[in-house]
Amino acid sequence: xxxxxxxxxxxxxxxxxxxxxxxxxxxxxxxxxxxxxxxxxxxxxxxxxxxxxxxxxxxxxxxxxxxxxxxxxxxxxxxxxxxxxxxxxxxxxxxxxxxxxxxxxxxxxxxxxxxxxxxxxxxxxxxxxxxxxxxxxxxxxxxxxxxxxxxxxxxxxxxxxxxxxxxxxxxxxxxxxxxxxxxxxxxxxxxxxxxxxxxx
Amino acid sequence: xxxxxxxxxxxxxxxxxxxxxxxxxxxxxxxxxxxxxxxxxxxxxxxxxxxxxxxxxxxxxxxxxxxxxxxxxxxxxxxxxxxxxxxxxxxxxxxxxxxxxxxxxxxxxxxxxxxxxxxxxxxxxxxxxxxxxxxxxxxxxxxxxxxxxxxxxxxx
Numbered sequence: 548x549x550x551x552x553x554x555x556x557x558x559x560x561x562x563x564x565x566x567x568x569x570x571x572x573x574x575x576x577x578x579x580x581x582x583x584x585x586x587x588x589x590x591x592x593x594x595x596x597x598x599x600x601x602x603x604x605x606x607x608x609x610x611x612x613x614x615x616x617x618x619x620x621x622x623x624x625x626x627x628x629x630x631x632x633x634x635x636x637x638x639x640x641x642x643x644x645x646x647x648x649x650x651x652x653x654x655x656x657x658x659x660x661x662x663x664x665x666x667x668x669x670x671x672x673x674x675x676x677x678x679x680x681x682x683x684x685x686x687x688x689x690x691x692x693x694x695x696x697x698x699x700x701x702x703x704x705x706x707x708x709x710x711x712x713x714x715x716x717x718x719x720x721x722x723x724x725x726x727x728x729x730x731x732x733x734x735x736x737x738x739x740x741x742x743x744x745x746x747x
Numbered sequence: 748x749x750x751x752x753x754x755x756x757x758x759x760x761x762x763x764x765x766x767x768x769x770x771x772x773x774x775x776x777x778x779x780x781x782x783x784x785x786x787x788x789x790x791x792x793x794x795x796x797x798x799x800x801x802x803x804x805x806x807x808x809x810x811x812x813x814x815x816x817x818x819x820x821x822x823x824x825x826x827x828x829x830x831x832x833x834x835x836x837x838x839x840x841x842x843x844x845x846x847x848x849x850x851x852x853x854x855x856x857x858x859x860x861x862x863x864x865x866x867x868x869x870x871x872x873x874x875x876x877x878x879x880x881x882x883x884x885x886x887x888x889x890x891x892x893x894x895x896x897x898x899x900x901x902x903x
Contacts, residue, residue, distance in 0.1 A: 573797050573834040580782045580790060626829070655833050677775045677837045680782065 563690060564588040564616050568598045568623035568635065569653070574676070578622065578653075581683045588616065595630025595638075598623065604642055618648055620671075620690050625654035625661065633665055640669045649690055653678060752895030759886040763900045766883065771876055776839025777902060792884055798838045802873040805831045809866055813859070824862060825854035831869070842872050 565587045567578045575591045582589045592598050599605045602618065621639065625632040632652050640646045649671035654661065662673045672689070674682050766772045776791075783790040808827040812820055832847035846869045853861030887897045 571801075571830065571834055571837070573794060573801055574837050576794050576797055577779070577782075577837050580787070580794075584782055584784075655836060676833065677778070677839075679775075679778045 562586060562588055563619040563687065564590070565620045565622060566598060566601060566618045567591045568593075568595060568621065568627070568632070570594060570624065570627040574624065578678060581678060581680055582622075584680070585683045585687050587620075587687065590616070590618075595623070595627055595632065595635035598635055599630070599638060602639075602642075602645055604638060604645065618645075620686075621648055621650045622674075622686075623650065623652060624676075625652050625665070626656075633661075633668065636665060636668050636670055649693070651686060749893060749895065752890060752893045755886060755890045755893060756895060756898050759883070759890060760898055760900050762883055762886060764902065766879055767902050770841050770845075771879055773839045773841040773844075774902070775837065779839060780899075794838055795880055798834050798840065799873065799877050801834050802831065802843070802869075806866065806870055806873070809862075813862055813866060819857075819859060819862075821854045821857045821862070825851060828854055840873070840876055843869060843876065846872055 565582050567575065567582065567589060569575045569578060569591070570593055572593075575593065579589045579591050590601065592601055596605070598621070621635075623632040623635055630638075632654075636650050636652065639648060639650055646669075650669070651672045651674060652665045652670050653674045653676050655676040657675055665673055672686060674686075767776075779791050779794060805827045809824050812824045812827070828847050828850045832844055832851065835841075835843040835847060846865060850862065850865035850869060853865055890897050
């Protein structure tokens with residue numbers, strides 16, 4: 548999966564800029580802290596509409612200077628008044644400029660059809676609330692690895708790591724970087740990830 | 748170490764454990780504590796403060812909606828309950844969250860009496876939690892003022 552240009556620097560751990568969308572003030576505060584403590588830059592907005600405005604997807608070119616802070620990941624609540632997280636996801640995936648940005652959905656409700664719907668639409672992951680530090684750390688690792696896969700690996704020049712959208716032969720025995728971040732022994736029940744054809 | 752500090756720390760430990768044992772707090776509160784550090788020493792208190800503001804606002808909404816006798820919009824009540832359930836879950840306010848679950852069911856069943864009862868209970872519950880947490884934060888403050896550090900409490 549192409550994450551797009553993760554950062555202009557080629558340092559080993561570029562800082563991710565995350566756009567967090569949630570209508571709950573409490574949840575915004577928590578997710579912001581979770582992300583900051585995980586060394587991410589964070590912008591929080593209270594609605595899907597505001598998120599689109601921030602990205603400049605609503606047609607208004609007003610927030611030019613803010614857009615210079617390239618967004619590497621969008622984390623959004625599912626149930627929000629106005630534009631739901633799912634609708635926001637769709638709009639982002641429909642946009643040529645932003646479809647590469649991974650979108651993660653958060654929800655307090657563990658509704659399988661909802662999860663499937665989001666994953667089918669291209670969500671990177673689906674987190675059950677309340678979100679924990681372990682969830683964010685895992686997410687960050689996942690995103691960073693995808694980014695590294697895009698830029699090509701320095702340490703592991705195995706064939707699988709050539710830049711490609713879909714790695715169809717998953718070789719768990721190859722480099723540490725190639726595999727999914729879902730370890731069998733990792734019991735983070737809050738994450739619901741479906742097998743998706745998107746990246747690895 | 749100062750005897751006073753040691754005593755305060757023990758009080759703090761016991762008090763914190765009791766809050767978990769009595770079901771006021773759950774492990775999401777523990778998760779919030781992980782996000783607090785010397786650079787953000789008041790993070791937990793700040794988030795809880797926001798939560799209590801949310802309680803006031805949402806309970807007010809619910810009360811107003813339930814006040815429309817005969818024409819109560821249970822969806823509207825339910826929407827506020829859903830929000831309160833979400834934020835209580837995010838901060839580890841276990842009893843409040845539990846009440847919201849029941850409350851939501853009454854809304855879905857359009858059970859007026861049930862809703863009114865839940866509203867009263869939720870109001871009492873958040874205020875009780877607020878008082879308990881205030882006592883806990885005060886103990887923390889006393890420990891620091893006595894020159895000690897707030898201990899990490901292992902809930903298990």
